Amino acid sequence: MTHPFPDPDTRNPLILPDGSAHAGTVFLKAVIDHPRFIVGDYSYASATHPPEDWATHLAPYLFPVSDEKLALGKFCQIADGVVFITASANHRRDGFSTYPFAVFDHATAAGRPSLPEWSGPDTVLGHDVWLGKDARVLPGARLGNGVIVSAGAVVRGAVPDYAVVAGNPARVVKMRFDAKTIARLNALAWWDWPIEHILEHEAAICGADMEALERAVP
Incomplete structure (x- = not known):
């Protein structure tokens, strides 16, 4: 039986051979209800032991009152064990x-000298970013479109579009494509196409035929 491609608001989009939904894979847009957490369509996360609260599971230090935001683009893929270490726990x-005395005092914490004045910049992922198992993304990291983060990597700072990073601290180990190809991919922005059109041209998007992909522009 062929299943239609799930709506981006579907909680458990992965259908197993027996027809049941895989509880450990979620479209994040359907499960994240957090004022500082922004998620693009079709971005998903997986967990061996699915949590009740996916926002806290992925970003335990991102609070509703945090100064910064965590923003994920469309079609991001987040493996089990990935954690976004946002700046609110700095x-x-x-x-x-470095001891945060104010955290353990019943008095008002605002303005206390043991707390930093500002938590830091936003953490932003582009579109079609793949984070490998147990990766860590540090406060203020900005990952470009098409970035691949290797398992266990600790990522900080700016990562260019279509780079592959690995290690602690993570470093660019290679670029997936040359600069001209990257510019053409960003200009095409296939992630903004209607999902039906994306599926129709899946071979061009997942392959390496730029001419076919450019011909497919709706």
Whole structure:
């Protein structure tokens, strides 16, 4: 039996051979209800032990009152164990102690000298980013379109479009395509096409025939 491609608001989009939905794979748009967490269509995450709260599972230090945002583009793929370490849990590093005394005091924390004044910049992923198992994404990281993050990598800073990064700290180990091809892919922006058109041209999108992909532009 052929199943239609699931709507991006589907909670469990992966259908197993027996017809049941795989509980450990979710379209994040359907399960994230967090004011500082932004998710594009069809981006998914997987977990061996699926959590009740996917937002906290993926970004445990992103709070509703956080200054920064965590933004994921469309068609991102997030493997089991990935964690976004956003900046809201930062400690002061400019004084003699990093200890956050205000966190454990019942008095109002605002303006206390043991807390940093600002949590930091947004963490942003482009479209079609693949994060391997147990990867860590540090505060303020900005990953371009088509980036691949190797399993266990610890990513910080800016990662260029279509780079492959690995290690701790993660470094670019190679570029997936040459600069001209990357520019053409970004100009095509296939992730913005209607899903029916994307599926019709799956071979061109997942293959390496640029001419066919450019002919497929709706």
